[in-house]
Amino acid sequence: MNLLELNKSPKVRIPNPVHHTDDLRSEINTFIKNYLFNLYHGRFSHPEIVVTKMMGCINYFHPLLKPPYVFYNDSTKILRFDDLLLFTSVDYHGESYEIVFKTVFIENPRIARVTEKNQIFITGFTDGALYPEELLTALKTGAVKTSNIRNKILSLDPLKNNEIDLLTKLEVVDVSPVSLSDIFLPENKVREFRRFIYEIMNFEAGSSHPCPRFLLAGTPGTGKTQIINAILNETKGKITAFLCSGNNIQLDKIFEFCEQMEPTLLIIDDLDQVVGDRQGYNSAVSLRTFLNLMDGMLTKKNSIFILATTNVKGHIDAAASRPGRWSMVLDIDEITSDNYLRLVRRETEDNEIIGCFNEKILDELKSKKVTGALIVSLIDNLTSLKKMKGEITGTDFRGYFDLIYNGFYKSNSESKISEVGFGN
The missing domain is CATH 1.10.8 (Helicase, Ruva Protein; domain 3)
Known part of the structure; x- marks a missing residue:
């Protein structure tokens, strides 16, 4: 067969295939793998994507191909893939593509942390397989839309702080059945929380309208957690909610994850523990990261609603609590007699x-x-x-x-x- 005949013949390998390589965030890497796995086993379907083969290689020293090595998380219903190399054959719009996922772990001695780097390589193997970037976009869209944790209430498991992948730290949780009508609040505060709920329920992707960000300040026992639970109950199933607290959270990773799950309600309990002041290297880094994130310097989408709490407003650095970074700072007062x-x-x-x-x-x-x-x-x-x-x-x-x-x-x-x- 000469080159002219080769190029005319469908479903045959061409001499100069089209490639696309991209870095993937850990979460979207896992979502895409789950999506392909479920397509392969017939749990999902896509009108233009058919997965014909999935094979894995557990590490680089034993290049033995076998079915993917997976673990199932009973809380999030998400599969974790332990293969450092994953090979997938896909037909997209009737053309054949080969996809390779590669994971490497890099030790950073400066910050005493191991980071995970994920890459995807897509190659077209038939004469019409010219759109690997379009295929990747379709996989990302389908993976996020079908994720088992989409529109769930998620919390960081404090016992898994040493895990590298954010998804392995998550658990799906529920909240107590409380509504705003159960909480004794002044009418002007109730109105603002109703407006916050309205904005979530009427969210439009791609809108330039800013998502509200409320900071709730009040001494312990005044009902801040109940207010948050009431908002979660009234928006359940309409938005992915992410609960976090403490001084050992990676804000940049959390905001990146929230962008993927658009829209997202990010809840930060005890914000003063995260961005309290500028004392110490870690505190300064957290504060700087938070300020950049709130200003949109490290985010690309306007799709993250934020609720944060503090017991004392004065414990939060002034730069982290100024107008512009928050839509509202609401004092939650003690119940009246x-x-x-x-x-x-x-x-x-x-x-x-x-x-x-x-x-x-x-x-x-x-x-x-x-x-x-x-x-x-x-x-x-x-x-x-x-x-x-x-x-x-x-x-x-x-x-x-x-x-x-x-x-x-x-x-x-x-x-x-x-x-x-x-x-x-």
Whole structure:
């Protein structure tokens, strides 16, 4: 067969195939592999993509081809591929392509961390296989849309901080069934949270309209976590939510992941622990990264909604809390005394327990500026005691109130809980 005949013949290898090489972020690399694996096994279908073969090679020293070596994460429903090389044969628009995934681990002694580098190589093997970049775009789109963690509530597992791949640290979680109507907030604050929910529910990809970013500030026990749970409940299934906290999180990796799952609700609990001040190298790096991310210097899409919390606004560096980086900074105040009895009736239907909160007790709660979280804790303990004893006496109530109140307040001011993080 001469060269002219070779070029005319369909489905045969051509002398100068078209190539495309690209670096992949760890998450999208895993998503694409999962997508191809599910296409190969018939769990998914695509009108223009057919996977005809998948083979793996566990490392570079033993180049033995075999079925891919995978592990299943029962929480995220995502497969982890341990092969350093993965070979996939694909028909796209009726033309044949070969795809190679390559993973290498690079040790960086300067930061004492091992980084993962993922590459994809796509080669066209028939005369019409001229669009490897278009194929990669189609794979990325399909992989993200069909991901098992899309539109789920995700949390970083603190026990897996040493894992390199962000996906291996994630777990799918649920939140308590609370709504904004269950929380005692001023109407002007409720209106803003309703607006935040509205923006999520009416998100349009590619819009220049900025996604809102709210910072919630208030002492522990004022209901910040309940507000976040209420927003999560009302937007469940409409957006991918990502919960993180602590001072050992890689903000750049998290923002990159959020971009892939467009749209995303990023929730940062205790923001002051992440970007508190400029003291120390790690703190300065985290703060600088956060500022760049919030300013859009390290992100490309306008698709990340943000909710963050802090117990004390003053603990956050001024540059990280100025207007422009946040749509709103909302002070979440303690429950007012007028709502104490409403809170009790919301938490229990037991008339015996409700009756313990007489006018004298309510006045005492008011004078001591007791938080809603402490009242909830008191009711939970009284409910447990009644199950054991069969009744609640005035002496029981007094004893439990003093015990719980002193436990939270005694070492602090008589009017505030300063550091105990109960029921944020």
